[in-house]
Amino acid sequence: MRSMCSQVLRHVEKGGKVVVVHGGGSFGHPLAVRYKLNMGLSSDESYVGVALTRLAMRRLNEEVVKEFMKLGGRPYALEPSSSFVLEGGNVEEHLIKGVEVALEKGFLPILHGDVVLDKGKRGVTILSGDTIASFLALKLKADKLIYVLDVDGIYLEDPKKRPGAKLVKFLDREVLEKIEIAASGSDATGGLVKKIKEAFEAFRGGVKVVCFISWRRKNLLKALDGLKFKGTVIRGA
């Protein structure tokens, strides 16, 4: 995490404006699964699940905030469960204004995947970090939307299982179809397909650079600075 945070801060120190969105990782995800929160408020236990998942996400968020503080950053967390209301899974109300004002005032806004109130039948919906990132990129008219992965970008085959797998440098609708076929049946890559679709949406909406990269070898800083970087870039929607 330290390297990622430090690359973000080096870009910010040069005057760059960055919004950080992190996922749930090993903190929120297992609880959301255990309490079946993808089904919403389906039982009395769901209310316990919502509270526990949110507390776990706050703990992860605290780690991120503290890491940025240690490095001299100015983090300002904006908790989606407090700042978004959905309706049937779609964002109905939000306090994006908070992100804008935080940036104006010199803060580094930090959001994360979260359990969010939903006016629809379900009552609550899991709003992923990926969805928030592409939503924010569009609303804030961002130049770049950078997805940081633990591999170098998007592959047609799982690079962890197939060491020879080739990195997709440019991603268009045609390549996505191939990935969808390859991913069918696998939950993990199912998440990746969703991530790519969110990315396409941001690209179609006008975000010029939408890419998937690893943070290794200062690659995140390069991408932020607009230098040549290794990764997958979305080219056609």
Add this chain to the structure above:
Amino acid sequence: MRSMCSQVLRHVEKGGKVVVVHGGGSFGHPLAVRYKLNMGLSSDESYVGVALTRLAMRRLNEEVVKEFMKLGGRPYALEPSSSFVLEGGNVEEHLIKGVEVALEKGFLPILHGDVVLDKGKRGVTILSGDTIASFLALKLKADKLIYVLDVDGIYLEDPKKRPGAKLVKFLDREVLEKIEIAASGSDATGGLVKKIKEAFEAFRGGVKVVCFISWRRKNLLKALDGLKFKGTVIRGA
């Protein structure tokens, strides 16, 4: 705290709709003072102060959330630093919708005093629990606004120093003036005067019952249930 929470839940179990707002207590307040956050973002250190104060408030909020969970409640925290944006100290944007939807869905919304973004020069403002409570009471058209104190209500003299001090049963503008004179020079009661003024505003705005009570002897439950309770009631604005 347990007794307060349990009285709230007993009222909720009967179908009552309650929004809980807690203060900063010994968690947020000392940090806000140490980093002079009442002066806004006055130095680089202020950014550290904002982050630390917010983390401390989250810790206190977690205690409150967990206490309600232990008692079988359904707490849903709405963090003001994520859901309010001020301009020159006044609320400019807010996600009150979140409080409404949380209530609709059977949650117990919990807010608290917090450091909040401010579009004005200061950059951040301390938004007290008292201000949030009276703001919410007006926006949600609440029937009752109940301030829970560690004494039985409002006194003309400090009841902790003067055991014979008489409880003010009905509070109007005239009594407030007497309290202001008595409180001049004292910071602690200065806070009380501000609280009373917020209370008056809610009363003028149409909140029928605005009162100051202690939670002892089930007094909070009585006030929530609309039964006879001991305390100070606002009568004239």
